[in-house]
Amino acid sequence: MTHRTISTQAWGLLMLLAGLWGASFLSIRIALDEIPPLTSVAHRVGWATLVLWIYVLLRRLPLPRGRSVWVGFAGMGILNNVIPFSLMAWGQLYIPSGLTSIFNATAAIFGVLVAALLLSDERLTPRRALGVAVGFAGVVIAIGSDSLRDFDITSLAQLAVLAGTLSYAFAGVWARKRLVGLAPQVAAAGMLTTSTLIMVPLAWYFDGPIRLDLQPRTLLAIAYYALGATALAYLLYYRVLTLAGSGNLMLVTLMIAPIAIVLGAVVLGEQLAANAYKGFGLLALGLLIIDGRVIDRLRRAR
Numbered sequence: 001m002t003h004r005t006i007s008t009q010a011w012g013l014l015m016l017l018a019g020l021w022g023a024s025f026l027s028i029r030i031a032l033d034e035i036p037p038l039t040s041v042a043h044r045v046g047w048a049t050l051v052l053w054i055y056v057l058l059r060r061l062p063l064p065r066g067r068s069v070w071v072g073f074a075g076m077g078i079l080n081n082v083i084p085f086s087l088m089a090w091g092q093l094y095i096p097s098g099l100t101s102i103f104n105a106t107a108a109i110f111g112v113l114v115a116a117l118l119l120s121d122e123r124l125t126p127r128r129a130l131g132v133a134v135g136f137a138g139v140v141i142a143i144g145s146d147s148l149r150d151f152d153i154t155s156l157a158q159l160a161v162l163a164g165t166l167s168y169a170f171a172g173v174w175a176r177k178r179l180v181g182l183a184p185q186v187a188a189a190g191m192l193t194t195s196t197l198i199m200v201p202l203a204w205y206f207d208g209p210i211r212l213d214l215q216p217r218t219l220l221a222i223a224y225y226a227l228g229a230t231a232l233a234y235l236l237y238y239r240v241l242t243l244a245g246s247g248n249l250m251l252v253t254l255m256i257a258p259i260a261i262v263l264g265a266v267v268l269g270e271q272l273a274a275n276a277y278k279g280f281g282l283l284a285l286g287l288l289i290i291d292g293r294v295i296d297r298l299r300r301a302r
Helices: 008-031 037-059 067-091 097-104 106-118 126-143 145-149 153-178 184-207 216-244 246-268 274-291 293-301
Strands: none
Touching: 008 037, 008 097, 008 216, 008 246, 037 067, 037 184, 037 216, 067 097, 067 153, 067 184, 097 106, 097 126, 097 153, 097 246, 097 274, 106 126, 106 153, 106 246, 106 274, 126 153, 126 274, 184 216, 216 246, 246 274
16 A cells, blocks of 8 residues: 655645544534434435535536436445444444444454455455454454443444444445546535435434424534534545545544544543553554554664
C-alpha cells in the first residue's frame, strides 16, 4: 500500500472528518432517547439525501441514468446505510456510544478480509493477515469474557454493531464492482436516495408515522448526524481522498474512537471497562500493521 505525504490542509480536513464522525455516536445516542432506531436512520438518510442532491444540482454534475446504475445505488444503499446504520443505532440502545465507536473501527479489518475473498487484485499478504489477526484479538478483548460467557442483550448489541461493520466491508467491494465511473458526490446522493426509499416506509411500518414535533435536543441531534456527520462528511471524505489518498484515510478510523469515547464520558457520563481500552489498543495496532507505514519506517531506520 502506497501513502502520499499529507499536507497541512489534508491533515486539517482529516481531523475535521474524524471529529464529525466521532461526534455522530453521541448525537445518535441523544436522539435515541426520544425516537426509535429505524426512525433515527430514516431521518439520517432522508435529510442527507436532500442536501446532497442540492449540492449535485448546484455543481451541475452529470445525473445518473439507466437501470443498472440505480441497481448499483440500491445495493450500496442497503450495504452502506440501511443495514449498518440500523444495526448500530439499535446496538447503541444497550452499549455505550464509545464502545460502539471502537467496534466501528473493525470495518477496516473486515474490509481487508472481504476484499481478499472477492477481489482478485486484493491479496491477503502475510503482513495484512497478521494485522487482521491482531485486530480481531482486540475485538475479542473489547467484547469481554463476561459477554462471551453469559450471552445477553448486551452481547447481542455488540454483535449487531460488528455485523454492521461487516456490511460496510461488503459495501466497499460492491462500490468497486458496480459504481465505477460516477462522480463520487453523485454516487453518494444516489445511494442515500435508495436508502431513504427503503428506510422511510420501513420506519413508518415498525415505528409509526415519522414525527417532527420533537424536543429541541432531539432535533439538534438529528440535524447534526444527518447534515453534518452524513451529508457534509461524505463530501469531506471525497475531498480528503483526493488530497491524501485512500491509504491515509485509514488514519480517520484510528481518530474516531477516542473522540467518541471522550464525548460519551463528558456528555453522557459513560464509563468503559478496562478491557474496552485494551481491545482498542490491539485493534489500533492491527490497523497500523495493515497500513504498513510504521513497519516500513522501522525497516528503513535499521
